[in-house]
Amino acid sequence: MKRNNKMLFTSILTIAILLAPVASANGNDTEKIKELDFRLQKNVENYNMIVTDNNSSYEDVLICTDQLYQIIDELNNLGMDVESIQTSNVTIVSENKVLPATMSVRIVPLKEKSGHISATANESQLKKLNEISGQDMSVGEFMEEVFPDVQAKTPKDIVELDYKTKMVWPTPTLPAAKLFPKVKIEIPSHIAFAQSSLYANSAPEAEFSSTTFMFYPTPLTTVPYMKVLSYLYYPAGDEYIDAAIDEDTWCYSVEAEDSAIVEDTGYYCTVGSHYITFISGNPYKYVASNSGELYIDF
DSSP states (O other): OOOTTOOOOOOSSOOOOOOOOOTTOOHHHHHHHHHHHHHHHHHHHHHHHHHTOTTOOHHHHHHHHHHHHHHHHHHHHTTEEEEEEEOSOOEEEETTEEEOOOEEEEEEEOOOOTTOEEEEOOHHHHHHHHHHTTOOOBHHHHHHHHOHHHHHHSOHHHHHHHHHSBOOOOOTTSOOOSSOOOEEEEETTEEEEEEEEEEEEETTEEEEEEEEEEEESOTTOOEEEEEEEEEEEEGGGTEEEEEEEEEEEEESEEEEEEEEEOSSOEEEEEEEEEEEESSTTOOOEEEEEEOOOEEEOO
16 A cells, blocks of 8 residues: 555635546546545544544554545546645643544645655665675665665655764564554654564565654655665564565655565565655654564465
8 A cells, every 4th residue: 555645634614625626537537536535525624623632542542544645546546646735733632642633625636756765676776685684884885885776866854864863773582562563653742653564465465564654743744865775574584575665855745665575485584774854854763663473374
């Protein structure tokens, strides 16, 4: 599930969703957009009720937003996107619990983003990744070794920050959370979440992904930069089987994902390295995520 431009919300009092004209859309597309508009309004009404209820949990909000991501995916496939406006203050429930604000949105034509870069590792890059795994280096040196093509397209200020930032290698043996497998990334003014997943519904093919997405002050709050690295790891062989990267500027979500054919029956896991710059000029905030081990048999 892609999360780039994937969250839609509206005010609990005013829902302002305007269907922009799509000159290239055929009749079927127009009807589909109208259908998505209807579904969207119902979902955002639910979202706004949740975020204004002091008894709501973070998981309550995230379950609702997952449903909205699906609608955004379908809109993006039809060449549509959304613009958002924050329509309330955040809800401060307690010292340790703040719910995001309500929002209004309108549907607009999808625009291409120049700052978004995605890539997957080829055979030689995977070999290099396994050779340098665990070494003391900067994020910039890692990018230079494993994803040089991505580094060449990354904004200069981010490349400079990468070389100033120590590479933190993920720890595949860390257990994944069972009830709330999302990792919080936060500063006083912002909260985002990170998560990794692994599926093998068509073994020996394994689908892995790691994602970062905003939560507070709103799930559509854009930040200067996000980078996520996702690795498919085979503990028995102490080996990275595949790797993917996704990065974007002025965004509210990124997701690195790929699929790979595994050669051995056994336990595998997805580990993610999540870097985010909440405020321009600040250093990265970093967390690691872990899908937990999945036994793949074929």
